[in-house]
Amino acid sequence: xxxxxxxxxxxxxxxxxxxxxxxxxxxxxxxxxxxxxxxxxxxxxxxxxxxxxxxxxxxxxxxxxxxxxxxxxxxxxxxxxxxxxxxxxxxxxxxxxxxxxxxxxxxxxxxxxxxxxxxxxxxxxxxxxxxxxxxxxxxxxxxxxxxxxxxxxxxxxxxxxxxxxxxxxxxxxxxxxxxxxxxxxxxxxxxxxxxxxxxxxxxxxxxxxxxxxxxxxxxxxxxxxxxxxxxxxxxxxxxxxxxxxxxxxxxxxxxxxxxxxxxxxxxxxxxxxxxxxxxxxxxxxxxxxxxxxxxxxxxxxxxxxxxxxxxxxxxxxxxxxxxxxxxxxxxxxxxxxxxxxxxxxxxxxxxxxxxxxxxxxxxxxxxxxxxxxxxxxxxxxxxxxxxxxxxxxxxxxxxxxxxxxxxxxxxxxxxxxxxxxxxxxxxxxxxxxxxxxxxxxxxxxxx
Amino acid sequence: xxxxxxxxxxxxxxxxxxxxxxxxxxxxxxxxxxxxxxxxxxxxxxxxxxxxxxxxxxxxxxxxxxxxxxxxxxxxxxxxxxxxxxxxxxxxxxxxxxxxxxxxxxxxxxxxxxxxxxxxxxxxxxxxxxxxxxxxxxxxxxxxxxxxxxxxxxxxxxxxxxxxxxxxxxxxxxxxxxxxxxxxxxxxxxxxxxxxxxxxxxxxxxxxxxxxxxxxxxxxxxxxxxxxxxxxxxxxxxxxxxxxxxxxxxxxxxxxxxxxxxxxxxxxxxxxxxxxxxxxxxxxxxxxxxxxxxxxxxxxxxxxxxxxxxxxxxxxxxxxxxxxxxxxxxxxxxxxxxxxxxxxxxxxxxxxx
Numbered sequence: 001x002x003x004x005x006x007x008x009x010x011x012x013x014x015x016x017x018x019x020x021x022x023x024x025x026x027x028x029x030x031x032x033x034x035x036x037x038x039x040x041x042x043x044x045x046x047x048x049x050x051x052x053x054x055x056x057x058x059x060x061x062x063x064x065x066x067x068x069x070x071x072x073x074x075x076x077x078x079x080x081x082x083x084x085x086x087x088x089x090x091x092x093x094x095x096x097x098x099x100x101x102x103x104x105x106x107x108x109x110x111x112x113x114x115x116x117x118x119x120x121x122x123x124x125x126x127x128x129x130x131x132x133x134x135x136x137x138x139x140x141x142x143x144x145x146x147x148x149x150x151x152x153x154x155x156x157x158x159x160x161x162x163x164x165x166x167x168x169x170x171x172x173x174x175x176x177x178x179x180x181x182x183x184x185x186x187x188x189x190x191x192x193x194x195x196x197x198x199x200x201x202x203x204x205x206x207x208x209x210x211x212x213x214x215x216x217x218x219x220x221x222x223x224x225x226x227x228x229x230x231x232x233x234x235x236x237x238x239x240x241x242x243x244x245x246x247x248x249x250x251x252x253x254x255x256x257x258x259x260x261x262x263x264x265x266x267x268x269x270x271x272x273x274x275x276x277x278x279x280x281x282x283x284x285x286x287x288x289x290x291x292x293x294x295x296x297x298x299x300x301x302x303x304x305x306x307x308x309x310x311x312x313x314x315x316x317x318x319x320x321x322x323x324x325x326x327x328x329x330x331x332x333x334x335x336x337x338x339x340x341x342x343x344x345x346x347x348x349x350x351x352x353x354x355x356x357x358x359x360x361x362x363x364x365x366x367x368x369x370x371x372x373x374x375x376x377x378x379x380x381x382x383x384x385x386x387x388x389x390x391x392x393x394x395x396x397x398x399x400x401x402x403x404x405x406x407x408x409x410x411x412x413x414x415x416x417x418x419x420x421x422x423x424x425x426x427x428x429x430x431x432x433x434x435x436x437x438x439x440x441x442x443x444x445x446x447x
Numbered sequence: 448x449x450x451x452x453x454x455x456x457x458x459x460x461x462x463x464x465x466x467x468x469x470x471x472x473x474x475x476x477x478x479x480x481x482x483x484x485x486x487x488x489x490x491x492x493x494x495x496x497x498x499x500x501x502x503x504x505x506x507x508x509x510x511x512x513x514x515x516x517x518x519x520x521x522x523x524x525x526x527x528x529x530x531x532x533x534x535x536x537x538x539x540x541x542x543x544x545x546x547x548x549x550x551x552x553x554x555x556x557x558x559x560x561x562x563x564x565x566x567x568x569x570x571x572x573x574x575x576x577x578x579x580x581x582x583x584x585x586x587x588x589x590x591x592x593x594x595x596x597x598x599x600x601x602x603x604x605x606x607x608x609x610x611x612x613x614x615x616x617x618x619x620x621x622x623x624x625x626x627x628x629x630x631x632x633x634x635x636x637x638x639x640x641x642x643x644x645x646x647x648x649x650x651x652x653x654x655x656x657x658x659x660x661x662x663x664x665x666x667x668x669x670x671x672x673x674x675x676x677x678x679x680x681x682x683x684x685x686x687x688x689x690x691x692x693x694x695x696x697x698x699x700x701x702x703x704x705x706x707x708x709x710x711x712x713x714x715x716x717x718x719x720x721x722x723x724x725x726x727x728x729x730x731x732x733x734x735x736x737x738x739x740x741x742x743x744x745x746x747x748x749x750x751x752x753x754x755x756x757x758x759x760x761x762x763x764x765x766x767x768x769x770x771x772x773x774x775x776x777x778x779x780x781x782x783x784x785x786x787x788x789x790x791x792x793x794x795x796x797x798x799x800x
Contacts, residue, residue, distance in 0.1 A: 021462070061465055123466065316462060
């Protein structure tokens with residue numbers, strides 16, 4: 001079906017496919033298939049459908065909500081071998097790619113013809129477009145450029161029953177039928193298997209500029225973000241890190257960041273040389289007025305890239321502090337960011353937990369990361385309580401339990417708190433319409 | 448109950464983020480998670496937890512399939528010491544063997560065997576009382592005496608101890624870390640002072656065992672320590688234009704010691720630097736890998752054939768004798784074959800013109 005060399009069934013070969021990048025969650029695959037084409041994907045899905053076997057699609061396994069963990073066994077289908085950029089069209093400003101293309105590779109393919117693919121999740125060098133679509137991945141440019149959903153024009157999809165359909169296409173305007181493309185984006189592999197995607201690209205900005213402001217406290221940085229947005233600019237980058245995160249990023253990247261500051265705000269913009277510079281100067285001025293301890297700006301693209309690259313490494317760099325890193329992903333309306341930041345600090349402090357917080361301040365998306373020792377049972381329990389309280393606070397502030405990482409297994413018990421029972425029941429009916437036998441990524445969204 | 452084979456703190460450092468996947472040549476070949484650094488660490492974790500045996504055939508195959516290039520280390524934000532884990536893994540589960548490798552790793556332990564085999568054509572002599580001791584790497588002695596000649600021509604200040612032995616890098620890579628460490632210490636005792644080497648692989652191993660300050664690889668010795676003024680070099684010309692020179696990095700030099708910019712600074716002085724996109728990716732030599740796993744070594748190199756055909760350099764400069772052999776062998780079959788040279792050979796040519 002997929003060729004003998006592309007099936008794994010020896011128990012030791014399956015170990016890595018039982019998990020993704022989520023700590024403390026592990027399932028076990030019964031068999032792994034690495035198909036090389038849509039036809040092969042369809043053939044595998046048909047077998048799963050006939051025999052009623054669970055089928056868990058998977059990209060590069062960088063998920064942080066255990067969305068690809070095969071909790072009840074079954075066939076894990078890795079789409080990493082389908083890694084071809086099929087087309088980059090400058091005139092139509094779009095790309096057609098297979099699901100196993102990495103986000104960074106698509107970015108480079110677009111760059112070669114003077115275009116640009118904006119979504120850039122932290123794991124962009126590793127993670128795949130298929131996974132980005134399944135989780136509606138965001139990244140560092142969400143505020144100005146939106147997230148994966150804003151770039152998906154069309155999909156090729158293998159249904160649970162084994163048929164292959166297409167949704168959307170190359171058109172900007174197309175209202176024929178329900179917008180299934182948007183439904184599939186963020187469906188975490190529970191409604192079908194994406195085998196090809198048509199993605200919108202943008203003209204590559206001429207220049208980009210980045211600045212760094214240090215603050216005494218994370219809440220001060222959050223307040224500066226509030227002031228920046230109220231001023232009426234829409235920058236490409238507004239990222240913040242607390243002192244714990246600054247330390248580990250500096251340990252790894254050695255960029256000369258100030259370790260004695262309580263928080264760092266990375267701000268930047270792209271566009272024309274003049275517009276980017278003006279925006280950054282305005283933001284620097286607002287930070288200064290907001291009590292920044294120090295401000296530096298990087299005018300060279302290479303320097304700006306170094307800063308962003310270092311920022312993308314924050315989560316794994318936190319492993320330098322502790323072996324278990326429980327990363328959360330709440331997002332709140334931007335004017336409530338300060339409250340959320342303060343709540344996280346209060347909750348973790350009360351429970352005696354070490355925590356490093358970073359996030360996409362500009363879009364209200366916060367990544368508080370609880371840092372646990374391997375065998376500390378008390379901390380494990382405290383972390384569960386902290387997560388529940390952080391979620392409750394986010395919902396209370398009109399926010400969400402997940403901005404961009406997805407629901408997976410880890411947040412599924414909390415989904416009802418945000419959506420309510422009626423909404424959840426509708427999700428289940430949608431799931432049933434697509435996948436009546438419940439074979440696709442079972443125990444996750446919609447089940 | 449015996450102790451687990453891997454130190455828990457080394458394994459705990461990996462939180463499975465997957466940032467290493469794109470840097471791994473064997474993952475790029477297979478796109479199979481199990482052939483990635485994260486996948487291999489998952490196997491080590493399973494061994495430590497006794498979920499699988501240390502001699503599990505899948506695990507052994509992965510220990511062998513890994514190039515040991517350590518490209519995963521510089522891209523790891525968590526600072527996982529993969530190279531160290533791999534050496535420990537191989538010491539427990541896989542000893543790269545076969546008659547050729549056995550002969551090689553045995554021969555290099557006793558220089559006299561190399562000499563009786565006629566491999567050293569001219570026994571080295573002490574030249575100068577110097578704090579800089581030239582390491583005659585084993586591959587260099589066996590295959591590339593011309594390289595040693597270029598070194599001694601360019602750097603009269605180098606002393607050569609004829610009774611050197613082997614640094615033990617190959618032993619460490621092939622599952623014998625204790626022998627590897629012992630040989631390095633013995634060599635360090637014989638070559639007191641700063642050890643200068645043309646072999647990136649030897650440099651990284653010696654630096655790990657003897658300490659970073661005892662070892663200087665050629666390009667860092669020139670650039671960081673000023674062993675040779677760049678203004679003494681005249682650009683190499685071909686048909687009246689500057690030579691187009693590409694580089695093949697040495698993995699342990701680049702990923703283990705962080706030396707790569709220095710090579711480029713020198714090459715820019717020697718001609719036009721034509722950077723191959725895969726310059727920093729393992730060429731497949733990887734110690735004895737190209738002998739033990741010829742087909743995989745060929746596959747790892749393949750990306751460069753297209754790049755070289757497209758960019759058409761006149762030279763590919765290497766900084767490690769193992770890479771010298773692999774790149775030369777691979778390019779022999781290629782139509783647009785540039786000349787493969789060690790960096791020091793280019794430097795010698797630039798001094799003479």
